[in-house]
Structure formats: C-alpha cells, structure tokens
Amino acid sequence: MKENREIPAPAHPDKRREALPWQCPKANEEDAQAFQRVQAILDSPSYRRADADIDFLAEDDLRGVRLQIDYLKPELLLREHDIRQTIVVFGSTRICEPAAALRKVQALRKLLSADADNNDLKRKLGVAERILAKSHYYEVAREFGRLVGANPRAHEHRTSIVTGGGPGMMEAANRGTFDVGAKSVGLNISLPHEQYPNPYVTPELCFSFHYFALRKLHFLMRAKALVAFPGGYGTLDELFEVLTLIQTRKIKPIPVVLVGEAYWRRAVDIDFLVDEGVIDAEDRELFWFAETAEEIWSDILRWYEASGEPLQRAP
The missing domain is CATH 3.40.50.450 (Rossmann fold)
Structure with a gap:
C-alpha cells in the first residue's frame, strides 16, 4: 500500500466551488421569458415546502x-x-386582584351617582360588587x-x-x-x-x-x-x-x-x-x-x- 497518499480536503458542508445546473437560472439569451416563468413557479402555492405552507397545514385533511x-x-x-x-x-x-376590583366598583358608583335611574349601571355595579367580594x-x-x-x-x-x-x-x-x-x-x-x-x-x-x-x-x-x-x-x-x-x-x-x-x-x-x-x-x-x-x-x-x-x- 502506497504511504503518504494525498486525499482531498473535506467538502464544504453548504457551498460548492462550481454551481450545479439547477442552481443557475436559464439564461435570457436562450429564452427571454424563462425567468418570468420560473418566478411564476416559485410564487405558486404548490411549490411551497409542505412544512412551511401555513395554508396547506390549515386544511381539514391535515x-x-x-x-x-x-x-x-x-x-x-x-x-x-x-x-x-x-x-x-x-x-x-x-x-381580579382586590385593588382592581375596588376601582371598578368605585368607577361604577360614580357613574350611577350621576344617572341614578340607569338600570344597566345598577346591574353592572351589583356584579362588580360581587366580584369585589370574591377578590x-x-x-x-x-x-x-x-x-x-x-x-x-x-x-x-x-x-x-x-x-x-x-x-x-x-x-x-x-x-x-x-x-x-x-x-x-x-x-x-x-x-x-x-x-x-x-x-x-x-x-x-x-x-x-x-x-x-x-x-x-x-x-x-x-x-x-x-x-x-x-x-x-x-x-x-x-x-x-x-x-x-x-x-x-x-x-x-x-x-x-x-x-x-x-x-x-x-x-x-x-x-x-x-x-x-x-x-x-x-x-x-x-x-x-x-x-x-x-x-x-x-x-x-x-x-x-x-x-x-x-x-x-x-x-
């Protein structure tokens, strides 16, 4: 066995020195409309990766x-x-906490003092007072x-x-x-x-x-x-x-x-x-x-x- 053999350096985990064919768009010289058609494909929902397609993941079948x-x-x-x-x-x-419940009661009492016949305010005050009692x-x-x-x-x-x-x-x-x-x-x-x-x-x-x-x-x-x-x-x-x-x-x-x-x-x-x-x-x-x-x-x-x-x- 030959000793001290040269072996290639490890390949970069992400990059290539030379791009693969599918990493380069078709040249305009070959087809002037090619880039627009490729862009239409990239923009199509069908081309989205499934795990990144929120609309797809929201379907009933999923x-x-x-x-x-x-x-x-x-x-x-x-x-x-x-x-x-x-x-x-x-x-x-x-x-809620007692201080917040008390503020709600005081605010409603103030409103009711200016509108004593308001039945809706009376009801809300009654509820607020019961919440205060449970606070x-x-x-x-x-x-x-x-x-x-x-x-x-x-x-x-x-x-x-x-x-x-x-x-x-x-x-x-x-x-x-x-x-x-x-x-x-x-x-x-x-x-x-x-x-x-x-x-x-x-x-x-x-x-x-x-x-x-x-x-x-x-x-x-x-x-x-x-x-x-x-x-x-x-x-x-x-x-x-x-x-x-x-x-x-x-x-x-x-x-x-x-x-x-x-x-x-x-x-x-x-x-x-x-x-x-x-x-x-x-x-x-x-x-x-x-x-x-x-x-x-x-x-x-x-x-x-x-x-x-x-x-x-x-x-």
Missing part, C-alpha cells in the same frame, strides 16, 4: 398532523425543562403559588404550578410562583378574539394551543392535584372532566380541592345529584373544600400520605 404538533411542541419543551409533576390551578378569569381569592391563589414555588419538596420533585395562562385566578397562581422565583407553566388557548397570557408565566413554559382537547390532555398528563377556585363555564368544564375521569378510573385518583365552599355549594349541588341517584355517595368523596392557601397545600400533602403514595418524583 387535522391529524395539527393534533400531533399541538401535542408535541409543549411535550418536548416540558421535558426539556424537566417539568415532571404539576399542580393544576383553575378559576375565573374575571376575579380575596386572588390573594389565596397567589399565596398558594408562593407555597408551592418555595416548598423544598416541590423543588426536589420537579413540581410546578400549571394554569391556563390567563388573567384572574390563573394569573394569581402564576404570580405567586413568580414572587418566589420559581417556574410555572401556562397552557393558553387561541380564540377568535384577541387575548394575552398573564405576565407571570415563565416565558419558555407558556404555550398557545389550537385544540382544547390537547390542552386538557397536557393539564392532566403530569397532574398531581387539581385546585379549582370559583369560576364559570371553563372552570366547570375542566373540573367535571377531571371528576369524570377519576370516577370512571380512566386516571388514577388525585386530590381535587374546591376553594370557597360557600360558592361551590351554591354553584353545584352534589348532594342533590346523590339524592337523585345519578351519582353514588362515594362520588361525593372525590373532592373536598378549602378556604386558605395553607389548607390547600397541607391537605394535598396529607392526601398523599394517607394514600400510601407520597408526593414524589415521577419516574
């Missing part, structure tokens, strides 16, 4: 692909950031976020608060974790009207979903508990889906805590459902009530101790 990527993007990023367990917090987007839940949710975010056990087991990423109760829980420098997750949803995520979600852990179903899946995949503050249709939807999945044992039971017993007992009459025979008495035991952040967190920890499966690091 729904399966969209479902996959709606699932995969947050899944891969949550793994990358080592989010292994979550405490899910739901609640109304309309229940203390914002501070409860914020304190709960602080407790989870600062708890050594939560850090050790990679446990994070996850919310829908919006305002109100969700903002409060994200804000509590933000207060103590911990990460939290926001699973937002794209809607026909403009919306914004709350400013306290960890930026690299805030996601925008197209499909409610995939969003719900991600709420539960890592969930170790569900905490539901007073809320409307969206909160009820999420709450009853989780209760149904636990009732039917499609998922392992997890703690479900309803914050604000007076609100929840009026919003949902579970005893009536038991008495009517449409659910069993044991289904009443799938959740419990709490009032303070300390109660919520300590009850979740005690539930796991009683279950014989302490809140621990996911495999």
